[in-house]
Amino acid sequence: MSLITARKLSVRQGDKTVLQNVDFEIRKGEIVTIVGPNGSGKSTLLRTLIGAVTPESGELNRKTKLRIGYVPQKLFVDGAMPLTVRRFLDVPKRVKNSEAEAALDRTGVAHLADHPLNGLSGGQFQRVLLARAILVKPDILMLDEATQGLDQPGSAAFYQLIEELRDTLGCAVLMVSHELHVVMSASDRVICLNGHVCCEGAPDVVSAAPEYRQLFGTGTKGALALYRHDHNHDHDHVHEHDHTCDHEGAH
Structure with missing residues (x-):
């Protein structure tokens, strides 16, 4: 489809x-x-x-x-704003605690729910953004x-x-x-x-x-060392x- x-x-x-x-x-x-x-x-x-x-x-x-669940290239969050990860998921629309917990769990950052948003590492913040994106199913x-x-x-x-x-x-x-x-x-x-x-x-x-x-160039040949998929032959061209x-x- x-x-x-x-x-x-x-x-x-x-x-x-x-x-x-x-x-x-x-x-x-x-x-x-x-x-x-x-x-x-x-x-x-x-x-x-x-x-x-x-x-x-x-x-x-x-x-x-x-x-559509969207994860932007950059998202500016005012560092002075006392916003926890859990509260961030309520912006712009409040979500149920069970849904928020499930989304954070799926992206591997459930333990950060009560942490301040401005205290996250880059990788943690991206996973929180991803959790926010999947809330829309x-x-x-x-x-x-x-x-x-x-x-x-x-x-x-x-x-x-x-x-x-x-x-x-x-x-x-x-x-x-x-x-x-x-x-x-x-x-x-x-x-x-x-x-x-x-x-x-x-x-x-x-x-x-x-x-x-x-x-x-040809310097990316090694990129396929990580290749994991068995592709449909319809895509093999x-x-x-x-x-x-x-x-x-x-x-």
Whole structure:
């Protein structure tokens, strides 16, 4: 079942075309990761799919009553505000204690419920944000560079948690990431973006695609050492697009 489908999506910001003719689809249960260089439009695409950005042209369809759990790239919390983890989950809408406890337990931070939010480590805070995102019982989890600032072991553990949540909640996962060494092991499908979709497919195939290597070189071969998935053969091919991944196309 398709949760979100976009066809020939184009987005402008000011006088710049950030995304052009993007085709995108995510289905129930998939883990899809968007990779690309800085300025390639990754976060813009995510925000457009959520509905926070209005496309200039193209079609965007979401499943009726689609529930989205969103983990932003950054979230500023006033350090002077006496806010505990548990109270944070009540913003902007109060939730039942049982639901809050279950969400924190699923993300491995139930023991932090009474801790002040401003006293958490980066990894702990990301897990709290993730707990907040799954409170909506999402059809799809969207994460924008959710492991930024974490070390490699912390990132790997976080991505493993995402995979476990996908399995237990039955939701799809859409991630934006720059961590090629980790993300390849945690994705069913990878979309390489540079203002347009350069190529997409299963991680092992995309990493060998000329468009991908033009952007990232061949230094990420070791990324697949962590590869765990047995992919459906329908995904075991790369979809190459008409454009090349030259940096001139990025905005």
